[in-house]
Amino acid sequence: MLTALGLAEDEERLYRTLVTLPGPVTAAELQAGAGLPAAVVLGLLGSLTARGLVLCEAEGSPVEPAEPGDEGRHEPSGRDRYAVAPPAVALGALLRQQRDDLRSAETELVALAEAHRLATIGRTAGDVIEVITGTDAVRHRFAQVQHAARIEVRSMVVPNSTVVPPGENAAEPVSMARGVRYRVIVDRAFLEMPGGHQIIAEAIEEGEEVRFVDKVPIKMIIADRELGMLPLLQDQNTAPASVLVQASGVLDAMIALYEEVWQRARPVRVHADATVGIEAGDDLEDVDRQILMLLLAGLTDHAIAGSLALSARTVQRRIRHLMDLAGVTTRVQLGFHAARKDWA
Structure with a gap:
């Protein structure tokens, strides 16, 4: 092991x-x-x-x-x-190093795969990636990406954006008027901003599909499968320097990341007072309800796995998923949430 x-x-x-x-x-x-x-x-x-x-x-x-x-x-x-x-300390350090090495290898794999793909079709990196600097230039490209969309715009939104401040995306209503679908993943901290609830409520009223996550991994916007845009520098989600990505393996990776985050993101609803509430995902699968019932009865993960003919790893993964749905960090909190929501 x-x-x-x-x-x-x-x-x-x-x-x-x-x-x-x-x-x-x-x-x-x-x-x-x-x-x-x-x-x-x-x-x-x-x-x-x-x-x-x-x-x-x-x-x-x-x-x-x-x-x-x-x-x-x-x-x-x-x-x-x-x-x-x-x-926990000694092996934990080895485990963290292993994870870091794997992440580096994955990044290198994507880069190598893209380099190989470009070599086979005679394209250069300059044909795929354009570096954009300066607030006005980034704002202009941001609008162009949305105007280029024919079917769908996917975006991840972070709080405190400065290039295009929240609620000031003029290209969005124009694109939506053309029938372009908008799917938006929002960082939960956005609701703590002044006017955050109102901005989200108005966006939903205009037709946006909005979901929330506790932490957006990276700010990005994607038009169909043709164009994407994301920050140039690491941990610089609010800086103007950006990268415009054409259809490529890099864009495919952006789309795959977006769809993965969208699947675990939680929908929202607008209350009568115009505040926004994050849904916890009440429509559980039967196996999740069974796991919850046995967990609340005091059974261990291995006992639950044996009772339901599942692997212990599957049980642990589903419990982690339930905790994410409930927006909690401990199993005790999950039990309280399940009781309030009548999950089991």
Whole structure:
């Protein structure tokens, strides 16, 4: 299982043995528990200590982790004692690094796939991506993208936009008058802005389809499958510098991200006082209601999985989905919400 984090099979075996022991132990005690040769145990302890997973107490010294660059200064010996570093901290760091590496690999994969596609059709990156700077230029392109739409405009909206302030998108009503569908995903923090509720209420009244998420991943706008626009710089959702993307693998990735976020976003309704309420998605599937009933009855995830002939991972994924629908962060909160909404 821990091989996914870069541990060899024997390293994992020794680490699991050390986790079960109450305190610092010698290599000989570990050897007896793990059933590995003494020389192998000493070598594995050296590598685990270097990774920060095991703390080494040299003779006459306190148990402490190896400092960066110190791994080679002390050779494990039979007189040393060893203790496991807190798994949540040590393995958590490895897991975060693995996730970061995977995200980097995914980004590189998209870039490589696009480079290959462009090479095969004789297009250059300049034919696909245009960098736009300056408030007026970005505002002009933003309007052009909407005017180019024939069927649909998809957008993700963040609070505190400065290039085109909320409620001042003049191209939108013109495009909607032509029959263009608008689907808009809004950052929940938008409602905390002055006039935020009124802007959303008016947009819905004009025909926009609006959904909310707790955090919009990135500001963007997409016209059909032909044009897209997003910020040029990382974490600069409100800065004017932008990128215009033509039909390409990059645009396909933008559309895929948008549709994924749209599926988990929550619809809204306008109250009589013109305030906006975020729906929690009351139309649950039968299997979700069954999971909720068993969860509220006190069953564990594994017991629920066995009762419904599902995998434990499926049960956990559906519970996470229910928490997202309810807009809560704990299972206790989910139970209260389910009771109020008569979900189970």
